[in-house]
Amino acid sequence: MKTVITIVGQDRVGIIAMISNILAENNINILNINQNILEGFFNMVMLVNMSQAIISLKDLGQLLGEKGTAMGLDIKVQHEDIFNVMHRV
């Protein structure tokens, strides 16, 4: 199952490190990272594979959501299908 992680917030050191550590700890493989800085704002979309994950999508969303809030970031974790159905026919 592929999952999309979106991170938006004030740029700082260690955002990608924090996220990728949590993903590695939960056996989640990163497939694609698209990241840029827009007017000082960190903006990243990650595509990950959760088929071997040891955490559920819902729990990952909650975990990253809490970590994100602590770092001043808005982090969303969503099943990729919501984007597929809306943008691909």
Place this chain on the structure above:
Amino acid sequence: MFTMKDVNETNRMIEENKLDIRTITMGISLRDCGHPDTKIFCQNIYDKITRTAEKLVKTGEDIEAEYGIPIINKRISVTPIAIAAESCHTDSYVAVAQALDAAAKEVGVNFIGGFTALVQKGYTNGDRILISSIPEALAVTERVCSSVNLGSTKAGINMDCVREMGEIIKLTAERTKDRDALGCAKLVVFANVPEDNPFMAGAFHGVGEPEVTIHVGVSGPGVVKRALEDVRGRDFSTVAETIKRTAFKITRVGQLVAQEASRRLGYPFGIIDLSLAPTPAVGDSVAHILEEMGLESCGAPGTTAALALLNDAVKKGGLMASSHVGGLSGAFIPVSEDAGMIAAIECGSLSLEKLEAMTCVCSVGLDMIAIPGDTSAATISAIIADEAAIGMINNKTTAVRIIPVPGKAVGDTVEFGGLLGYSPILPVSKFKSDDFIARGGRIPAPVRSLTN
């Protein structure tokens, strides 16, 4: 593979433009629950609903968390109680409404629809008992919604029921006057009612529906408004195309949620209702879409044309995105639930008469309209008759959800709270229709050719 732009567009729709799944509604047949003893019948329906819908709310919450799309309501519709309860030896279905209410509370849904009678051609005994039970049923329950279909293109209009419903609405208002006649917000009178509508208060599980089915209602007026901001000043072909594209995207998400809910709950998918359903929240208004097309305020000349285009383009875009479309599908114009409509009433651009014209081209009818508490039952019946006639002649669904608020007059405001919103009291014509309504009988079904 989608792009970063696609991801951001979807999330902007959800976060800024209030795209949401308005409801997952589980339709449950109660046709196998009949029993002469009302107590046993009530136990049967309570058991069946709580057993069937046990996982509905949890499943909705799981899908919401995994896809990151808000699912605002989880609801249940049931077989019209006038049919399901007809074999009970009783003269009141209030206890049945209480059983529905208890079942809704047990499974955690916020509304249960189906305290319903279909009387477009006439009453059965069960229909009479149900309709006479409505005022008390809506007063003593919290989550039960009621509807009555009293006209159709094929059957004409049951004017006896039109007369009775004016009185029932007045009685319901009186019985719930301590809550600003909230009972009337849970009561809809229809012509050409769809039997698979997932939206309240008019939802019920039609007799042609399967045992259990999952319907989904999508929404997103804010998304359409935002899309139209990018084509300001362009011609109407561009406006229609933009609405179609947006409706397509919204409906695809609804289809995804419906399929997932159906799979996880193990019941067949019914229909997607691709309605633009406003809420009182800022940025979630159908009136603001009409104004974005170039009207100074909703209700200005041109409003009916704008709404006609919107309603049609929403259907066209949505139809391509879903395997099964049904319900009401189009644009709702509930006054108290739409910040733009409320503002239009307050500034004087929108009247009851203009709303009636708009119902000729919207997806439903006169919806959530607060009127003076001293409006007579006959006048309310006459408003219902007009609306039913529009539906009958134009082969469309029309409805009336009107609230005569006891003790309030033009200049007052009524607050229903939550999604039901608030509204100024609208003025109603002072000219009487009493003798017209007193006639009773049936208005015959219309001819379907020579349609000038």
